[in-house]
Amino acid sequence: MFDLSPSLYTGRLWLIGGTQESAALAQLLVAHSLPCTVSVTTATARSLYPPSPFLQVWVGQLSPEALPLFLQQQHITAILDASHPYAVAISQLAIAFAQQYQLPYLRYERPLITTGEAIESFESLTSLLASDRLGGERVLLTIGYRSLQLFQPWQDQARLFARILPSTQALTAAVAAGFTRDRLIALRPPISADLEQALWQQWQISLVVTKASGTPGGEAIKRQLATQLGIPLVVIARPPLTYPHLTSELPEVIAFCQRYCR
Structure with missing residues (x-):
């Protein structure tokens, strides 16, 4: 001791x-x-x-x-x-x-950030995946590479895209979860509003999933864009x-x- x-x-x-x-x-x-x-x-x-x-x-x-x-x-x-x-x-x-x-x-x-329209909340990724919210959507996941494996069963029910960190570990995890390289982008935050918007529009995203990570995590920009573009933003609550x-x-x-x- x-x-x-x-x-x-x-x-x-x-x-x-x-x-x-x-x-x-x-x-x-x-x-x-x-x-x-x-x-x-x-x-x-x-x-x-x-x-x-x-x-x-x-x-x-x-x-x-x-x-x-x-x-x-x-x-x-x-x-x-x-x-x-x-x-x-x-x-x-x-x-x-x-x-x-x-x-x-x-x-x-x-x-915590509480402003913005077009915002939907789930208490956890588990509760989101237990719902039918992702079905048929073009979904951008900005939740970190460690959670992408949870979405593998949804690869045939939705068109899933993910933003990950620019690391071999993140890319390996994403590919193992069923993401093809044309549906991945590797960027290190912070991400500007212009770049965020361009990515959503390039991939024709219809739903974005993020965490309640606050302003340093880019949540404020996502909320702003969701309101501006009318694209629903699903926010996963903090544990x-x-x-x-x-x-x-x-x-x-x-x-x-x-x-x-x-």
């Missing part, structure tokens, strides 16, 4: 990253000279963060077995969770270890997760970090 008593540490923050807002938070922490270790899952995400003596970037998957050593080696005294709203596994892991080792935890989450402490206010984040990481 690792001893994670706060008295052992000089006080570094664990920033759970990989998102645009986590990169912005890292900039703020560096500006305030707050020591921080940001964790990301891919080497590509490393480039999001500024070089600084106050900031370390840790690349890899953190498991329940590996996390205690990570917390000890990085001298973590507090956790700032800025992971993607749908990356519930890492949030659940961080919350569990924060409670076990009595580490202060704060969840920073992008606000339900109870966070011990949650905010979308940057001053609260800075106050939290200054309290525990100086």
